[in-house]
Amino acid sequence: MTSRQRAHIAMFSIAAHGHVNPSLEVIRELVARGHRVSYAIPASFAEKVAETGAEPVIYTSTLPTEDDPDAWGTELVDNLEPFLADAVQALPQLAGAFENDRPDLVISDITSYPAPILAHRWGVPYLQLSPNLVAWEGYYEEVGSAQNAQLAESERGRAYRARFQTWLDESGTGFDQDRFVAHPDRSIVLIPKALQPFADRVDESVYTFVGACQGERADQGEWERPAGAGKVLLVSLGSANTKQPAFYRACVEAFGDLPGWHVVLQIGKFVDPSELGEVPGNIEVHSWVPQLAVLKKADAFITHAGAGGSQEGLATATPMVAVPLAVDQFGNADMLVQLGVARRLSMEEVTAEALREAVTALAADPEVARRGEEIRQDMAKEGGSRQAADIIEDALPVRTA
Numbered sequence: 001m002t003s004r005q006r007a008h009i010a011m012f013s014i015a016a017h018g019h020v021n022p023s024l025e026v027i028r029e030l031v032a033r034g035h036r037v038s039y040a041i042p043a044s045f046a047e048k049v050a051e052t053g054a055e056p057v058i059y060t061s062t063l064p065t066e067d068d069p070d071a072w073g074t075e076l077v078d079n080l081e082p083f084l085a086d087a088v089q090a091l092p093q094l095a096g097a098f099e100n101d102r103p104d105l106v107i108s109d110i111t112s113y114p115a116p117i118l119a120h121r122w123g124v125p126y127l128q129l130s131p132n133l134v135a136w137e138g139y140y141e142e143v144g145s146a147q148n149a150q151l152a153e154s155e156r157g158r159a160y161r162a163r164f165q166t167w168l169d170e171s172g173t174g175f176d177q178d179r180f181v182a183h184p185d186r187s188i189v190l191i192p193k194a195l196q197p198f199a200d201r202v203d204e205s206v207y208t209f210v211g212a213c214q215g216e217r218a219d220q221g222e223w224e225r226p227a228g229a230g231k232v233l234l235v236s237l238g239s240a241n242t243k244q245p246a247f248y249r250a251c252v253e254a255f256g257d258l259p260g261w262h263v264v265l266q267i268g269k270f271v272d273p274s275e276l277g278e279v280p281g282n283i284e285v286h287s288w289v290p291q292l293a294v295l296k297k298a299d300a301f302i303t304h305a306g307a308g309g310s311q312e313g314l315a316t317a318t319p320m321v322a323v324p325l326a327v328d329q330f331g332n333a334d335m336l337v338q339l340g341v342a343r344r345l346s347m348e349e350v351t352a353e354a355l356r357e358a359v360t361a362l363a364a365d366p367e368v369a370r371r372g373e374e375i376r377q378d379m380a381k382e383g384g385s386r387q388a389a390d391i392i393e394d395a396l397p398v399r400t401a
Contacts, residue, residue: 007036020045038103041057043056127187231300236303254352305336315380
């Protein structure tokens with residue numbers, strides 16, 4: 001008799017909402033199927049992980065937190081070095097934590113460099129969970145080689161790449177740095193295929209798109225549309241790069257007392273409401289909102305175009321104005337525009353007039369509404385957390401009883 005029941009699965013991630021949140025419904029599904037999941041995560045996310053039924057395995061991280069987004073710097077190497085430094089110091093912690101409790105299979109977020117090394121060391125299968133776009137055929141020539149060339153221009157960049165390859169060599173895995181970072185053997189992609197650039201050039205024997213794994217998010221609370229609100233606009237720049245008081249003031253100027261519109265303005269934890277000046281009665285200001293609950297009842301969405309917000313906007317067929325701020329958000333914004341459901345503004349282009357014109361035009365465009373509904377229906381067929389769990393179970397070693 002063979003069985004894959006009651007496996008021990010180890011999941012690894014970092015303390016960032018954009019990397020933890022996409023995995024939670026997959027973990028919840030695995031636990032519901034009877035598997036024991038150990039989730040390696042810094043303490044700040046332990047409670048969120050425990051709510052899925054997984055057991056948090058706490059490790060200490062040196063990565064900048066979302067409380068200090070400026071610590072990431074502005075150059076490419078500024079964004080890369082912290083992940084390597086954290087991986088080097090975390091690997092022995094994580095190896096020790098699982099020394100007497102080896103898993104049957106390892107899964108991890110793309111940022112967890114120790115995970116594939118440990119899987120190799122333990123001789124167990126490894127699958128990557130990607131919360132954003134993945135490499136396509138030709139990616140290295142079109143994107144990766146340019147990034148490496150940029151790193152090669154500075155002594156610091158060259159030293160970073162040398163340290164990374166030395167660390168991999170010392171791990172005994174035989175991994176090549178570029179392949180290790182961008183080309184896993186097997187990856188479950190937790191975004192809708194519609195958000196993937198050059199989707200027709202993605203190797204689907206490696207990458208499987210399962211779409212949004214959002215769940216109902218009932219634990220985050222509900223949001224009620226005010227009586228008499230004609231149209232609802234949500235404004236949110238996510239959880240990290242939210243120290244943007246001038247942007248929020250432009251939103252207040254653009255939509256304050258605009259006839260027929262009610263605005264839900266999320267300003268994050270770095271801006272005090274007093275910095276916005278006088279706020280008209282049709283605008284409610286919060287440091288945090290249950291975003292998906294609001295989007296289910298919204299008519300438009302001003303977003304930074306992070307992976308989470310972009311797919312939530314698509315999943316609810318909400319027209320979007322994308323104001324990207326960092327990393328993958330620029331590519332996501334371009335994809336949303338190409339899909340016909342968004343307009344893009346740079347932060348430099350943001351004015352009250354530009355925001356008002358973009359939002360009102362999108363909300364009134366029947367073609368935007370039609371395209372949004374078409375994408376929403378396609379996403380609903382992608383499988384989500386159940387398909388992700390199926391793929392993970394299929395990778396489990398078969399036990400002979």
